[in-house]
Amino acid sequence: MSKDFANLRQDFPVLSRVINGKPLVYLDSANTSQKPHVVIDAMTDFLENGYAPINRSAYQMAAEATDLYEGARTAVAKFINAPNANEVIFTKNATEALNLIVRTWGIANLSHGDVVVLTHMEHHANIVPWHMLVAERGIVLRFIPLTSDGQLDLSNLDALLTDAKVLSFTSMSNVLGTINPSKFLCAAAHRAGAIAIVDGCQSVPHMATDVQDMGADFLAFSSHKMCGPSGLGVLWGRQQLLDAMPPFMGGGNMIADVRLDGFTCAELPAKYEAGTPPITEAIGLGAAVAYLTKIGMHNIRAHEIDLATYSMNQLTQRFGDDIVIHGPTNIEVRGATHSFAFKDLHPHDVSQVLDQSNVCVRAGHHCAKPLMRLLGANATVRASFYLYNNHQDADALCDALEQASEFFSPS
Amino acid sequence: MPGLEDLYREIILDHYRSPRNRGELPPPAVRTEGHNPLCGDEIQVYLSVDSGLVSDVKISGQGCSISQSSASMMSAAVKGKPIAEVRSIVRRFKSMMTLEEEETAEADDQNVKLGDLEALQGVVKFPVRIKCATLAWNTLLQGLDEATA
Ligand SMILES: Cc1ncc(COP(=O)(O)O)c(C=O)c1O
Numbered sequence: 001m002s003k004d005f006a007n008l009r010q011d012f013p014v015l016s017r018v019i020n021g022k023p024l025v026y027l028d029s030a031n032t033s034q035k036p037h038v039v040i041d042a043m044t045d046f047l048e049n050g051y052a053p054i055n056r057s058a059y060q061m062a063a064e065a066t067d068l069y070e071g072a073r074t075a076v077a078k079f080i081n082a083p084n085a086n087e088v089i090f091t092k093n094a095t096e097a098l099n100l101i102v103r104t105w106g107i108a109n110l111s112h113g114d115v116v117v118l119t120h121m122e123h124h125a126n127i128v129p130w131h132m133l134v135a136e137r138g139i140v141l142r143f144i145p146l147t148s149d150g151q152l153d154l155s156n157l158d159a160l161l162t163d164a165k166v167l168s169f170t171s172m173s174n175v176l177g178t179i180n181p182s183k184f185l186c187a188a189a190h191r192a193g194a195i196a197i198v199d200g201c202q203s204v205p206h207m208a209t210d211v212q213d214m215g216a217d218f219l220a221f222s223s224h225k226m227c228g229p230s231g232l233g234v235l236w237g238r239q240q241l242l243d244a245m246p247p248f249m250g251g252g253n254m255i256a257d258v259r260l261d262g263f264t265c266a267e268l269p270a271k272y273e274a275g276t277p278p279i280t281e282a283i284g285l286g287a288a289v290a291y292l293t294k295i296g297m298h299n300i301r302a303h304e305i306d307l308a309t310y311s312m313n314q315l316t317q318r319f320g321d322d323i324v325i326h327g328p329t330n331i332e333v334r335g336a337t338h339s340f341a342f343k344d345l346h347p348h349d350v351s352q353v354l355d356q357s358n359v360c361v362r363a364g365h366h367c368a369k370p371l372m373r374l375l376g377a378n379a380t381v382r383a384s385f386y387l388y389n390n391h392q393d394a395d396a397l398c399d400a401l402e403q404a405s406e407f408f409s410p411s
Numbered sequence: 412m413p414g415l416e417d418l419y420r421e422i423i424l425d426h427y428r429s430p431r432n433r434g435e436l437p438p439p440a441v442r443t444e445g446h447n448p449l450c451g452d453e454i455q456v457y458l459s460v461d462s463g464l465v466s467d468v469k470i471s472g473q474g475c476s477i478s479q480s481s482a483s484m485m486s487a488a489v490k491g492k493p494i495a496e497v498r499s500i501v502r503r504f505k506s507m508m509t510l511e512e513e514e515t516a517e518a519d520d521q522n523v524k525l526g527d528l529e530a531l532q533g534v535v536k537f538p539v540r541i542k543c544a545t546l547a548w549n550t551l552l553q554g555l556d557e558a559t560a
Contacts, residue, residue, distance in 0.1 A: 348450055348475035348543065349419075356415060365451035378451040378473050407415060408476075410428065 030384030042287035072286030097220035097235035150327040161192035172202035176327030177337035186215035208297035228285035308336035311394035336385035353404035417533035432486035445550030482547035
């Protein structure tokens with residue numbers, strides 16, 4: 001591991017926490033990530049020295065707050081190479097961003113029999129809102145199947161996309177770690193006349209994102225998975241689409257005018273930001289984006305390739321047939337997220353023993369039940385790594401797994 | 412911090428490794444299904460009720476050691492018992508699984524012995540696992556309500 005990455009652990013105050021005499025081994029970043037000082041400080045500074053409303057009042061502090069909030073939007077736009085900062089909408093989380101698309105673009109453009117293509121590895125946030133439109137409107141869902149090693153099976157893609165209006169897919173699986181060929185998929189969607197919606201929750205925190213190069217029409221992601229605070233998500237959309245869509249929630253901030261007989265919408269981005277937004281959180285995300293940019297998204301990806309390779313090797317060398325790691329073995333198409341089955345132990349029991357060593361992993365269905373059914377499991381253990389993890393964390397995971405194995409072996 | 416031994420008592424591991432009353436019962440036995448939405452565990456409880464008795468009970472499904480052993484011990488505890496007593500056992504067990512005093516407890520419940528089930532008491536110290544321990548019981552209750560409706 002490079003020296004830079006060894007040093008940056010100090011940026012995350014929680015990583016120095018000791019519980020019951022043992023250090024914290026945080027391997028749940030696919031769930032939610034830890035926060036560096038700069039993010040905590042940016043939010044604290046705003047709360048202590050400049051907290052004020054945005055877009056509403058003329059006093060100096062309000063103007064400063066507006067600048068900070070809009071500065072965060074500009075930073076996020078740059079981070080994903082959006083052509084225009086007004087195309088960046090702040091939401092509550094990625095789930096709300098995806099629901100926003102379905103409830104606005106979807107309601108305006110989809111009717112009975114229209115086809116929406118998803119994949120078999122989606123998070124519930126990119127399935128359930130569509131199911132709701134199936135129930136309400138009779139749209140039809142198709143799913144891109146998976147290969148045996150957990151990649152999208154694209155052999156029938158063109159047929160699946162025939163007459164489709166939407167292709168909505170995750171850029172990286174939160175369960176399998178599979179990195180999907182987003183650019184290829186967006187192009188295929190467009191060739192078929194469909195729009196391309198990308199759930200970027202798992203890829204945006206871990207690798208460089210360029211919405212223009214990718215060719216997406218919409219991208220959704222969450223602040224809390226990329227060193228920013230919870231309570232904030234991002235929807236990016238192409239201006240032409242956002243302008244044409246009906247509003248999402250109605251209320252303050254999203255209007256240009258309200259009369260007794262109706263209203264007119266504000267311009268972007270306010271049109272989709274009804275009510276007082278998460279101001280402090282947006283400022284926190286702005287700081288997170290600056291932090292990640294300074295380290296370099298390409299460096300972060302390289303670091304995680306190293307972590308994925310090392311942890312995968314350790315797990316397979318130490319446990320052999322006792323461990324089944326789901327997803328691709330080719331690290332080129334895989335992030336540092338490992339879901340696995342360990343012996344015949346239930347993931348809950350494994351994670352309980354791991355907790356004795358402060359090894360934090362997620363045990364469960366990871367909000368991807370259709371995928372879990374395909375894997376033939378109710379639940380898996382998932383260890384997910386981020387920029388602040390190191391080889392020792394992978395070793396600690398293996399040591400704790402050994403303890404779990406001993407604990408549950410018949411005496 | 413409570414240790415693993417508080418949670419995984421030997422009797423629990425024993426029921427986990429060799430669960431009692433696994434299987435299914437054909438209709439007219441009542442079949443109810445329970446889900447733990449947090450972890451995706453599923454359990455099916457089959458219940459035969461005959462002249463006021465729980466004459467047979469079978470359990471199928473998948474889950475962690477806590478949910479599986481709790482289901483196994485539950486099946487052993489209620490099989491062959493009168494329905495009123497089964498309901499008492501359920502109330503006793505569920506009150507053991509809560510930190511607050513259960514107000515629904517009835518006078519007779521105190522006479523009910525939980526026996527092996529007491530081993531699950533340690534689960535209360537691990538609040539996220541309480542749902543695992545109570546899954547089978549809530550499913551059984553549903554079944555009882557259906558069977559006696
Ligand atoms: C792939 C994917 N999509 C969507 C979500 C939902 O994100 P949030 O819970 O922040 O709305 C997650 C997070 O769990 C995710 O991993």
